[in-house]
Amino acid sequence: MTALYLPPLQAYHPSTFLERGVAVPLTTPLLGGTRARPATKPGVELIIPNPSGGRGVYILSWSGISAMCQPTLHDKIFSKRIGELPSVTPGTIRRIAREIAAEGLAGEEAMEAARQAGHRDKDDRLVTNYLLLMNLIEQVNVVPAGSAGAVPLDQEAKARLTVAWVAPRIGRTPAWTASALEDLADVFGNIGVSSSAPPARTPRLHALLRATRAEIETWGKSLSQQVHDPLARTICDVADVTLSLSANLLKRAADMTASMMELLRAWSADPAAVAHIAARPEWLLDGWEQICLIWNFALDDAARRAALVEIAGLLPLLPREVSDWCDTAPDATGPGHVRRMVRLNEDWRTGATVMDLIARNEHFRAITA
Amino acid sequence: MTAMPPLPAHGAPLPRADAAMLRARLAAADDAKIAKILAVVEAAADPAINRALLDPLRARLAAMKPGRPLRFTRLLFVPLDPLIVPAPAWRPGEPTVPRTALDAFAACVRRALGHRAQEIDQSIKGLKTDDARVVTAMGETLWPCAAEILETAQAPPEWEETGLRLTAWATLARPIATVLRRAPRLRALIRDSEIGAIETDDQILHDILRGTADEPPEGRAMLTRLILEQSPQATSLLRRLVSLSADPAGKAALREAIDVGMERMLTGMEQSDEISVEVARAPLADAASEVRRIAALLGDIETDPGFARHRRRVHGIRGQLDNACRARFAEGLAEGLLTPLSAISGCVDGGGQILLEHRARDLRALEKAGRTMGGGAVYDRQLAEAAEVVLKASETGVLTPARRLRLIEILAGAEAAESIYDLERATSGTGAAGISAAGARAPGLPERRAGPRPELSA
Numbered sequence: 090m091t092a093l094y095l096p097p098l099q100a101y102h103p104s105t106f107l108e109r110g111v112a113v114p115l116t117t118p119l120l121g122g123t124r125a126r127p128a129t130k131p132g133v134e135l136i137i138p139n140p141s142g143g144r145g146v147y148i149l150s151w152s153g154i155s156a157m158c159q160p161t162l163h164d165k166i167f168s169k170r171i172g173e174l175p176s177v178t179p180g181t182i183r184r185i186a187r188e189i190a191a192e193g194l195a196g197e198e199a200m201e202a203a204r205q206a207g208h209r210d211k212d213d214r215l216v217t218n219y220l221l222l223m224n225l226i227e228q229v230n231v232v233p234a235g236s237a238g239a240v241p242l243d244q245e246a247k248a249r250l251t252v253a254w255v256a257p258r259i260g261r262t263p264a265w266t267a268s269a270l271e272d273l274a275d276v277f278g279n280i281g282v283s284s285s286a287p288p289a290r291t292p293r294l295h296a297l298l299r300a301t302r303a304e305i306e307t308w309g310k311s312l313s314q315q316v317h318d319p320l321a322r323t324i325c326d327v328a329d330v331t332l333s334l335s336a337n338l339l340k341r342a343a344d345m346t347a348s349m350m351e352l353l354r355a356w357s358a359d360p361a362a363v364a365h366i367a368a369r370p371e372w373l374l375d376g377w378e379q380i381c382l383i384w385n386f387a388l389d390d391a392a393r394r395a396a397l398v399e400i401a402g403l404l405p406l407l408p409r410e411v412s413d414w415c416d417t418a419p420d421a422t423g424p425g426h427v428r429r430m431v432r433l434n435e436d437w438r439t440g441a442t443v444m445d446l447i448a449r450n451e452h453f454r455a456i457t458a
Numbered sequence: 459m460t461a462m463p464p465l466p467a468h469g470a471p472l473p474r475a476d477a478a479m480l481r482a483r484l485a486a487a488d489d490a491k492i493a494k495i496l497a498v499v500e501a502a503a504d505p506a507i508n509r510a511l512l513d514p515l516r517a518r519l520a521a522m523k524p525g526r527p528l529r530f531t532r533l534l535f536v537p538l539d540p541l542i543v544p545a546p547a548w549r550p551g552e553p554t555v556p557r558t559a560l561d562a563f564a565a566c567v568r569r570a571l572g573h574r575a576q577e578i579d580q581s582i583k584g585l586k587t588d589d590a591r592v593v594t595a596m597g598e599t600l601w602p603c604a605a606e607i608l609e610t611a612q613a614p615p616e617w618e619e620t621g622l623r624l625t626a627w628a629t630l631a632r633p634i635a636t637v638l639r640r641a642p643r644l645r646a647l648i649r650d651s652e653i654g655a656i657e658t659d660d661q662i663l664h665d666i667l668r669g670t671a672d673e674p675p676e677g678r679a680m681l682t683r684l685i686l687e688q689s690p691q692a693t694s695l696l697r698r699l700v701s702l703s704a705d706p707a708g709k710a711a712l713r714e715a716i717d718v719g720m721e722r723m724l725t726g727m728e729q730s731d732e733i734s735v736e737v738a739r740a741p742l743a744d745a746a747s748e749v750r751r752i753a754a755l756l757g758d759i760e761t762d763p764g765f766a767r768h769r770r771r772v773h774g775i776r777g778q779l780d781n782a783c784r785a786r787f788a789e790g791l792a793e794g795l796l797t798p799l800s801a802i803s804g805c806v807d808g809g810g811q812i813l814l815e816h817r818a819r820d821l822r823a824l825e826k827a828g829r830t831m832g833g834g835a836v837y838d839r840q841l842a843e844a845a846e847v848v849l850k851a852s853e854t855g856v857l858t859p860a861r862r863l864r865l866i867e868i869l870a871g872a873e874a875a876e877s878i879y880d881l882e883r884a885t886s887g888t889g890a891a892g893i894s895a896a897g898a899r900a901p902g903l904p905e906r907r908a909g910p911r912p913e914l915s916a
């Protein structure tokens with residue numbers, strides 16, 4: 090590592106989620122926890138956790154990364170594609186990650202998973218679109234079920250009738266209304282619409298984090314691991330704040346579908362505002378999926394101790410903007426410096442060989458496709 | 459190879475001629491065959507057959523580290539595994555345990571545990587010795603109890619079957635108890651060093667060393683040898699902690715144990731082909747960690763002023779390790795990558811590619827570990843040659859372009875792979891995806907790309 094070319098380490102607490110950046114699922118071990126955000130100049134800059142395990146981050150352009158480590162081909166191509174992005178969001182990063190994985194650059198398992206995920210997303214969008222429509226039909230109830238003397242209508246006819254009834258009431262055409270429902274399916278695809286449907290991506294991640302946090306707490310309190318309890322407790326504290334906020338944001342987003350007429354009116358007036366509220370839970374939970382995977386991948390006590398050390402360096406900071414989103418001012422900071430030994434040819438964070446960690450990270454790519 | 463003689467009835471000795479023939483054939487068998495035979499012998503669960511067939515293979519099995527059915531006796535002796543030797547090699551007072559004594563010790567512990575032994579049997583039923591989590595969890599229950607039992611137990615009736623004198627029971631039982639009493643902490647130390655994430659925990663070593671002055675010298679020797687062999691990164695800390703001890707008698711005893719343990723270990727490495735066997739016989743996936751473990755121990759000895767007198771010897775051993783590493787790398791490269799790639803006539807499928815990538819990664823890990831002892835230019839040349847074979851395999855349709863890129867990246871580095879990727883993209887206008895769809899492409903279809911071939915460097 091050539092320290093000469095590295096920028097100075099900075100104290101870092103982002104104001105907004107965009108400033109915090111979006112977690113980029115890179116496979117180079119030393120780049121674990123890297124986030125991307127728009128740079129002040131055109132392009133994207135990367136925020137990399139201090140590789141020594143101490144506080145602070147490095148903020149670098151991609152060209153600066155080569156001073157730190159040798160990135161994998163997957164990461165090199167990822168960086169080029171990120172640089173071409175008009176906006177950095179969890180969704181755009183996930184799309185690029187999937188495209189690159191589908192090319193085979195993260196291995197066979199990730200390639201297969203990425204290809205399957207494309208089909209799954211199409212299906213999810215269709216289901217969400219259907220559920221939104223069903224919500225609308227049920228809520229406006231243009232054709233009450235079992236109304237006396239009426240000829241029972243099939244769902245398609247009910248949908249047509251409902252859309253035709255709704256459109257003038259929100260000042261739009263039926264075609265616009267039908268199209269809006271499709272667009273809203275994109276927006277709510279990650280949140281989900283009905284509690285009866287299989288949970289969507291973001292509620293799934295919320296549940297995964299809750300389960301992981303419970304496991305970490307139980308493990309940290311076990312007799313043989315009490316020495317590691319402070320670190321486990323810090324991680325649990327940060328997870329608790331995140332879970333509480335995430336439950337709040339998920340509820341707010343889901344509540345929007347409680348009144349489909351209001352939702353369509355809001356969408357008609359300001360689609361970006363609706364999309365913004367629906368995207369908040371995903372922004373908040375961004376970066377936690379990797380943490381959950383690292384924990385779940387560690388199967389015995391020693392591996393879990395190593396996982397805790399790695400996770401401690403990856404904990405997402407909560408930007409001050411979260412208090413605008415949730416009317417609260419949480420104070421969840423990451424843990425301090427963690428002692429670790431550094432051996433030749435081994436990753437600074439976990440001590441495992443770099444090759445093994447790349448394989449593990451590629452396996453994560455397959456799981457999260 | 460002619461058919462192996464049938465296994466005898468349970469408990470019956472193997473006819474001498476059959477046993478000799480079997481041993482001769484086993485000695486010549488490759489690792490895959492050994493693994494198959496091991497499975498048959500395990501299924502028979504007959505100690506006589508087990509000893510007759512497996513004793514000559516113990517060194518190879520130790521290096522191969524196959525996952526074996528987890529049984530009560532194996533679980534009990536996991537902490538002492540590196541110290542177990544064939545009965546003829548055992549000497550009273552040595553920090554080793556004769557293999558023939560294991561069943562008798564286990565029987566003694568089982569009897570004293572009563573129904574709890576059956577509960578352990580049930581908990582580990584169907585599991586393997588390589589399930590680290592289960593071994594740790596069940597061991598934490600069993601080992602301290604077993605230590606208390608062996609501390610005072612008399613030789614059980616099964617001792618007669620060990621072929622050892624009755625006095626050997628007393629020579630072994632308390633030292634084994636010394637280790638088992640500290641086995642959960644020893645295991646924590648070992649697993650930490652295997653994963654290598656955090657510094658050696660002083661507290662763990664303190665816990666291990668606590669009360670050692672009251673233990674028999676053989677027990678202390680066993681403890682120190684286990685630490686030196688399995689947790690080499692803890693060696694310096696161990697010496698420091700011992701020197702800080704307030705108990706002069708305990709300090710002297712432990713110092714002596716460390717010195718004796720170190721002397722024995724270095725002599726073992728110098729006098730036999732131990733290093734070559736360990737590295738050469740280890741599965742490719744484990745060879746790098748084996749090299750790193752030995753190299754870490756040698757590094758600690760070299761830098762610790764307390765071991766200054768050993769430095770010259772370490773230099774010689776390092777040379778042996780360097781040679782063993784180069785030989786294993788060359789063999790692994792040929793067997794794991796070059797031969798399969800040259801022999802395949804069709805297109806490598808997904809499963810085949812995953813296997814090739816695993817091997818390539820294992821080779822790079824071994825090369826990185828080996829390079830610390832020398833041979834950099836040799837490794838570079840061999841890796842460059844391997845990358846050439848991969849390129850040729852792509853030209854003949856054995857590898858799709860995306861799969862070729864992956865192997866080139868592992869063998870020659872991401873920059874070499876990026877050059878090819880960019881060239882492909884410029885030529886075809888697609889990424890690897892456009893070409894990787896050729897997973898089902900018939901052999902011979904890939905075109906030779908125009909322009910210079912990118913430079914390959916490891």
